[in-house]
Amino acid sequence: MVAGAGVAFLGLRNMGSMEDYNASVAATRSALTQAPGMSDLIRYATLAANSHNTQPWRFRISDAGIEILPDLTRQIAIVDPDNHHLFASLGCAAENLAIACGARSRPGELSFGPENDGGVMYTFGGGAPAEPALFDAIPKRQSTRGDYDGKAVCNRDLQTLSAAAAVPGVDLVLTTDRARIERVRDLVLAGNTAQIADAAFVRELKAWLRFSPRQAILTGDGLFSASSGNPALPAWLGPIMFDLVFKAKAENEKYARQLASSAGIAVFVARKEDREHWVLAGRACQRFALQATALGLKHAFINQPVEVASLRPDLAALVGLPGRRPDLVMRFGYGAALPFSARRPAESVILS
Template sequence: MTATGTWDQDTFAAAVGEAVLAPSIHNSQPWRFRRTVHGIEVRVDRDRVLPVCDPDGRAARVSCGAAATNLALALAVTGRPAACAAGPGVVRLAPDEARAATPLERRLHRQIPLRHTNRAPFVQARVDPGVLARLAEAVAAGGGWLDFAGDEATLAVLASLTRQADARLAADPRYVAELRAWSRSADLAVEGVGRSAAGAAPHPEELMPRRDFGGPDLAVTHDPTRSPAVAVFGVHGDHAADEVRAGLVLQHLLLLAADLGLSTAMYSQPIEVPAVREQLRRAVHRLFDPQLVLRFGYAPATGATNRRPVADVMEVDPALTAGRAG
């Protein structure tokens, strides 16, 4: 800690290096990290909000919340944890009472560099219901909800809505152009989804349509998994601050799933089409809009997406650089 009780620059930079490993739509990385006299702020970088997929910045706010969860875990394992407060488009982290990290914090922290969205087709292996219950309980403890498709009829509805949304988006030339702009043929790119992370090209017979980031053709023409673990995720609220809070809960969920040995795929297409999003909300009988459709299970490993240099996403309050604190 510095004399004022905030984190020093080295601790800040190291934690940001882990925070940026959070997921974001098309790996757009729409965040900035600012060290202040009061702590750290994680804010939406409005210049990196996708105008077609995410015109109101909802997905960017979720991503900033997810990055803040990584940041908080990185700080916790140093023994200098943070208290997080979510606002519209921002998470503020203030120093909390010094303590040792909990065993769960240490386990989740270890998963930060290992977790990534799996864009490969899932294999034939059923997830134990007890494991899925642990995921749902963790989300509920964080103030959210995770509703699994408990029967074939519900699964068919979720899959159908995801396919409808994907088809509507694919029919929009602006969407296709935006998707292509973030599909990188070179895996050395620091943003977007490279071929090693893209997985195979989606096939029309797949149960849950994946985005086409330019991967190779898929040999399998159907989804081999019986009783796939598909769920709808959301929180109790639909204001901008609730979307940031959803990101905080979501990243905890994703890290816990990785700790339990699961692969995770994320489908935001039904959230990006307002009419389909409303149908999805009604299908799961929720008061507030869903934030994401998720699939948990087992899949062949795919590459991770790259990240921009830490120096490109962080800044320091002039009051600190002027020597008044820090």
């Protein structure tokens, strides 16, 4: 028994501390200087939202600008078989990059095309005016996967959110109607139940989970348990506990509670179903998330109804856009922050 206790104690010691984790994450979110280098601008781009925190991007710097390229080694083939989320994630990073460059006297324009290897090009020159509120929100934004306080968002702020997320080629449907939120909840629970019943989905999700602070720091990616409001655990114990507690009933109860505590839901629907428009949906989503952060709101993805293909028509009809493919779904409201997700160093995602 003494030996067993010693092994358990050693495991706890080796899991690292939240203090070390928070310090490591804070370094990736430090403010930009007035004249940042390209790697720091790219660091701000990598703070964007992305599926499973896979960070599926690479960056190539040239005299003309910065390319954001898909990193297909970071595909999540079960939950995202057509790389929809991957390209939406590129759009999120592209929007961060454009806002950061615009705020630091490097304005430019974003474009998408096959000539960019399926990625996004930020070309220096021209561009929209600086957006200081969105820029300041970049290092503060997080997908806060916890309960909110149920407080309503005023109409003025809802209008501000809609205006910020206005990207040509993408429709945003905002709802704060409780009956409609409950109908979205039913789709989320149906999707969640289907996904948890899929052993391949669960294996893929589990591969991207990070249970200890040390594990999350070393990988610099993935879904850290503390960032979802769950306890940090030794890396060896986490998978065991996950298998014991990750059940549809408990997860559905959590999502139902979180949706009941949310002020509203945002659904992003691109006007075409192709990679360019998936990027545009990501850009609109990122702008919404940054504006929400600037207004003191939290947000989190509830993408089950778009990840389970059979549920997409129901969601499209619910938001008044039948025949279209919904791209991304977020809940939003007021709540407490959780630990930020880790990011890989900018140098590790820049192509030489």
